[in-house]
Amino acid sequence: MKWNQLPLGPLQTNCYILSNDEQECIIFDxxxxxxxxxxxxxxxxLKPLAVLLTHAHFDHIGAxxxxxxxxxxxxxxHEKEAKWLLDPALNGSQxxxxxxxxLKPADHILAAETELQIGSFSFKLFETPGHSPGSISYYLEEKGMVFSGDVLFKGSIGRTDLPGGNHDQLMKSIHSKLLSLPEDTIVLSGHGPVTTIADEMESNPFLNGF
Known part of the structure; x- marks a missing residue:
């Protein structure tokens, strides 16, 4: 299984393409x-099977x-941001x-932390609100990687000054859901370079003292 990072748009939002040996792929953001x-x-x-959204801010959904x-x-x-696709005030584009x-409504609404199976791709879903109410992190356990959207970055964390943002909630999500993963887990963030749980635990200044 392979992944590729494709920064798109003026904010260079990371779109990820996850593909298997059969050339099937999942598109993130x-x-x-x-x-x-x-x-x-x-x-x-490649043969796309689905689009998975980590959240519905405009820079992650435009295409x-x-x-x-x-x-x-x-x-x-996620169900908490299903209406955001249709509303510029909610997705921030206005x-x-x-x-x-x-945009048109999503085809599938995710409502719980569960396992999502699409073809041969199997993800564990983590609800990681704080940057936005319906932020989801998709954990690919077999490959030791998590698609975290704008929750955790290399040396930083997601902003919480947009509608629905909550700093305390974000910090709780990071510590209880992401930092509990194996330290060698690769973190594929919504912006910037890829990192690992170990690197962020050791050197991310926003996580110290929480």
Missing amino acids: PGEESAKLIQYIQTRK LDQVREFFKIPAYI LFPGEPIR
Whole structure:
């Protein structure tokens, strides 16, 4: 199983493509630049099965409709942010320059910490609110990696000054859900470079003293 990081849009939001030996793939957070993302997938002859959203802020969902319509695949999101796809005030797009984002509803609503099976891909879902109410981290236990969205970054943590943000809740999510994972777990964040749980436990200044 392989993963590739594809920063998209002016905020360089990380879209991740997780693929298996059969060339099937899962798309995480198609934030913008749909043509670039579609070409990337086609060039590598990948066969997308689904789009998984870590949360519904505008910079993580901008290319969602184009991508899922092109490949005829479903999108998954947490129930607490299902309405955000349709509402620029909730997804934050009306607060920033550019066109307000109004998307179609998600195809599947996630409502609990459970195991999600899509083809040969198996994820454990962690509810990790704080950056946003419906933030989800997708843990691929067999490969020791977690797609954490904007919860935890290399040397930093997610912002909590947007609607629905809560700093104490974010810190609780990080410590109880992410830092409890094996220390060699790879953290694939929504922005910036990849890191590990061990590195963040050792050197992330925002986690000291919590």
